[in-house]
Amino acid sequence: MQATTHDSVTQRTAPGSRDLALFGGRPAFDRPLHVGSPNIPDRKRLFRRIEEALDRGWLTNNGPLVREFEERLRELTGAAHVLATSSGTAALEVLVRARGLSGEVIVPSFTYVATVHALQWQGMTPVFADIDPDTGTLDPGHVEQLITPRTSGIVGVHFWGRPCRTDALRRVADENGLALLYDAAHALGSAVDGRPVGSLGDGEIFSFHATKFINAFEGGAVATSDPALAETVDRMRNFGFGPGREVLTHGTNAKMNEISAAMGLTALEHIDEIIAANVLRFEHYRAGLAGLPGVRLRTPGAGERSNHQYVVMEIDSAVTGTGRDQLLRLLHAENIVAQKYFHPGCHRMRPYALRSETHQPLPLPGTEQLAERVLVLPSGLAVTPADVDRICEVVRLALTAGPAH
Ligand SMILES: Cc1ncc(COP(=O)(O)O)c(C=O)c1O
Known part of the structure; x- marks a missing residue:
């Protein structure tokens, strides 16, 4: 099963071609990979x-x-x-x-x-x-x-x-x-x-x-x-x-x-192991996406320790030429169920955008910027490090193939 799914990614033609299986062939994974699949350790x-x-x-x-x-x-x-x-x-x-x-x-x-x-x-x-x-x-x-x-x-x-x-x-x-x-x-x-x-x-x-x-x-x-x-x-x-x-x-x-x-x-009882597993997946993402123009993984700040439960990728579409939502659609077609965590900002949601007592100065530029650019990638125990490597290949392929989709 692993070999078949792997083949569906690696047997694609070179990046830049418009014949990529990515845009019409079998999905890269034969099971959906989610953000936040439940960890059930014992x-x-x-x-x-x-x-x-x-x-x-x-x-x-x-x-x-x-x-x-x-x-x-x-x-x-x-x-x-x-x-x-x-x-x-x-x-x-x-x-x-x-x-x-x-x-x-x-x-x-x-x-x-x-x-x-x-x-x-x-x-x-x-x-x-x-x-x-x-x-x-x-x-x-x-x-x-x-x-x-x-x-x-x-x-x-x-x-x-x-x-x-x-x-x-x-x-x-x-x-x-x-x-x-x-x-x-x-x-x-x-x-x-x-x-x-x-x-x-x-x-x-x-x-x-x-x-x-x-x-x-x-x-x-x-x-x-x-x-x-x-x-x-x-x-x-x-x-x-x-x-x-x-x-x-x-x-x-x-x-x-x-x-x-x-x-x-x-x-x-397994929190240390789960965090270690999160860190391992994060490191695989970091290595797999390194050097990809317009893509940045969010990392903890100085003096911070993170549980690394979310792997957050930021996309600068001015550089990639592929928008965040476009990439999300491509990934979903490959059974990589990445998520917009979270979009839109709550101030744009119906019950809050329409309220009469609202008085906050709009817009909220930091909120707007981040809500448009981020994607959370599948991680956790249900996603193996090898899955992560393959996800990175798909992201690379999607972003280097140009806006053919
Ligand atoms: C930031 C944040 N706050 C609050 C909640 C609500 O937690 P619960 O689903 O346990 O009610 C969630 C998620 O579920 C969340 O992501």
């Missing part, structure tokens, strides 16, 4: 944990697996408290409520829509700040310009696992009396100057959705070192109940169940 251990949970008859409501999962996350993030939740979105909704945010909250437009929806769903007005196109994370200078008397907080996103410029954002937040929270859905295991993500903001959230490199089918968590905030999050994720079953606050059902925790724990 099925036996997972099934054993699930059996034990079933035998205990304790399936949810702060069970032993959830507590163990939270403990492992505390160790990993350095946060004093971690509260597991049913999803990353639920974690953010609970966190912003628990921290008492209201009115306007500054957030990047360049994020997955869940970040922005969570604020809006809690009755807040998301105010879109631009990102620095070099890092893909919030531009602290632009954040500062957007602060009004109605602003209550900043929600940064450690996008693609890259930590935000947290020292600059902290200064802006402190000088203006604002909460500083982070959406760390992409960034478990990432760090900056030895400080792990999860310990950078007043509170941070993680996602363990099936597409994340550590997954719990669905799941999330809030990390914080503020004991009062942790207590409120703990209550709010469980209908507002206090320790004595008295309802002490408003709340919702955002609890994680034991089956999800079994999956999350089992994956966490």
Whole structure:
């Protein structure tokens, strides 16, 4: 099977020819290669944990697996408290409520829509700040310009696992009396100057959705070192109940169940191996795409550690002559299911573009630039290093064949 798929790439005529199989022959891969295929490192251990949970008859409501999962996350993030939740979105909704945010909250437009929806769903007005196109994370200078008397907080996103410029954002937040929270859905295991993500903001959230490199089918968590905030999050994720079953606050059902925790724990036991596998694939991409004009792979900044779950390729179509969307179509035809993570910016999505209270200065040039240029390539355990080498061959072929398509 491997040989056949490999042949379908290598037996093509030379780059530059218009007879490339790429544009009409068999796909390069006979199975689709995705971004974010689930990593399932140890099925036996997972099934054993699930059996034990079933035998205990304790399936949810702060069970032993959830507590163990939270403990492992505390160790990993350095946060004093971690509260597991049913999803990353639920974690953010609970966190912003628990921290008492209201009115306007500054957030990047360049994020997955869940970040922005969570604020809006809690009755807040998301105010879109631009990102620095070099890092893909919030531009602290632009954040500062957007602060009004109605602003209550900043929600940064450690996008693609890259930590935000947290020292600059902290200064802006402190000088203006604002909460500083982070959406760390992409960034478990990432760090900056030895400080792990999860310990950078007043509170941070993680996602363990099936597409994340550590997954719990669905799941999330809030990390914080503020004991009062942790207590409120703990209550709010469980209908507002206090320790004595008295309802002490408003709340919702955002609890994680034991089956999800079994999956999350089992994956966490392999986090170092999975990150090493991500790094290996990243290095294969780096070598395979080296020297290709108009193509750049994003790399961690100085002092940063990344989990490398996303391999992000930036395309300068003025150089390649092939646009990002054109390349994406070609890759999809070859069963290389790369993704635009994310496009368009949230400020261009219907519910936000049409709202009447919008007041942010448009356009957001860093957001627009990045949203038009980036592609996330397949990676993770389901994609072998040999697959990566072949993907690079296809990308090369596609970009050097010229605009014949
Ligand atoms: C940046 C970001 N924030 C929030 C979420 C929401 O997490 P969940 O799907 O666990 O609700 C996701 C992805 O799923 C995400 O990519």
